[in-house]
Amino acid sequence: MSGAPILEVERIGRIYRRGGIFGGKPFYAVDDVSFTLPETPKVFSIVGESGSGKTTLARMVLRLVEPTDGTIRLMGRPLTGTSKERIDNLEFRRLVQPIFQNPFEAFSAYLPIGTYLIRTALNLKIARSEAEAVEAADAALRSVGLSYERIRGKYIRQFSGGELQRISVARALIPNPKLIVADEPVSMVDASLRMSIVNLFRQIVEEKGVSFIYITHDLSTAYYLSDHVAIMNAGRVVEQGAPGDILAYPSEAYTRELMAAIPTIGARWTELDEIDRHYAHERTRDGKSADKHHQEHS
Ligand SMILES: Nc1ncnc2c1ncn2[C@@H]1O[C@H](COP(=O)(O)OP(=O)(O)O)[C@@H](O)[C@H]1O
Numbered sequence: 001m002s003g004a005p006i007l008e009v010e011r012i013g014r015i016y017r018r019g020g021i022f023g024g025k026p027f028y029a030v031d032d033v034s035f036t037l038p039e040t041p042k043v044f045s046i047v048g049e050s051g052s053g054k055t056t057l058a059r060m061v062l063r064l065v066e067p068t069d070g071t072i073r074l075m076g077r078p079l080t081g082t083s084k085e086r087i088d089n090l091e092f093r094r095l096v097q098p099i100f101q102n103p104f105e106a107f108s109a110y111l112p113i114g115t116y117l118i119r120t121a122l123n124l125k126i127a128r129s130e131a132e133a134v135e136a137a138d139a140a141l142r143s144v145g146l147s148y149e150r151i152r153g154k155y156i157r158q159f160s161g162g163e164l165q166r167i168s169v170a171r172a173l174i175p176n177p178k179l180i181v182a183d184e185p186v187s188m189v190d191a192s193l194r195m196s197i198v199n200l201f202r203q204i205v206e207e208k209g210v211s212f213i214y215i216t217h218d219l220s221t222a223y224y225l226s227d228h229v230a231i232m233n234a235g236r237v238v239e240q241g242a243p244g245d246i247l248a249y250p251s252e253a254y255t256r257e258l259m260a261a262i263p264t265i266g267a268r269w270t271e272l273d274e275i276d277r278h279y280a281h282e283r284t285r286d287g288k289s290a291d292k293h294h295q296e297h298s
């Protein structure tokens with residue numbers, strides 16, 4: 001299936017009921033979302049405030065939640081449904097790996113953390129024996145600046161959040177995945193260590209050819225890290241494009257609100273920028289969106 005995009009998300013949706021299973025009006029937690037990750041490794045960021053549907057979207061891509069609408073294809077093959085082409089669980093878990101928000105919840109406090117890495121290597125049949133699993137874990141740990149020797153026998157309380165998140169990344173790398181879905185991976189990490197994790201992601205993309213879906217409520221790390229940004233609001237992707245374009249010419253008031261939360265960018269956002277943005281839109285967008293823009297401002 002060479003030449004197929006890594007991931008094609010086509011008009012997916014997920015309905016939930018507000019207020020639990022009993023009663024409550026159904027609503028779309030994710031509503032008609034489409035995007036594509038090309039074959040060449042890239043970082044695709046999904047940015048939105050809390051409750052905008054980011055985790056639901058991530059869980060559908062991770063095949064942990066079944067979409068109620070639409071289709072997802074991984075390297076040209078459907079993730080859901082009953083077709084013969086559907087990727088089986090083992091193959092799927094080798095290709096797509098998660099990194100979660102809270103590394104203290106990802107790993108139990110009662111097991112040495114190395115156990116998880118060994119378990120991953122054995123479960124995914126990357127290793128046939130414990131010795132091979134340790135080797136696979138060590139190789140993965142070395143690519144995040146650690147080693148098996150340094151974590152051997154240790155429990156999560158003996159690590160900082162930043163170190164634990166590095167170990168989460170190592171765990172995800174064990175099967176040499178094609179895609180990592182990282183849901184707010186640095187929001188629990190100390191601010192001083194955040195950039196080192198974000199830089200690690202970039203390094204993995206370049207050196208290991210892994211694509212990333214990077215989910216965050218923080219537009220500044222998304223801007224720094226990603227090749228493509230999708231802005232989510234109330235279950236929908238309200239705009240997407242190259243991060244530079246989105247920050248320079250956000251077409252949505254919602255995006256500007258997210259930008260205002262970034263001190264350096266928010267402070268630079270002036271009346272003059274607003275005027276530049278207005279005319280730039282008229283020049284660069286097709287007639288239809290220029291009209292829409294006029295209506296919003298009249
Ligand atoms: N299992 C569920 N049952 C009912 N509602 C849910 C469930 N999961 C998420 N939601 C709702 O869907 C919306 C989107 O949630 P989520 O995907 O977690 O957003 P985000 O990750 O952007 O904060 C929220 O209103 C949330 O309460």
Ligand SMILES: [Mg+2]
Pocket residue numbers: 054055056183
């Ligand atoms: Mg979330």
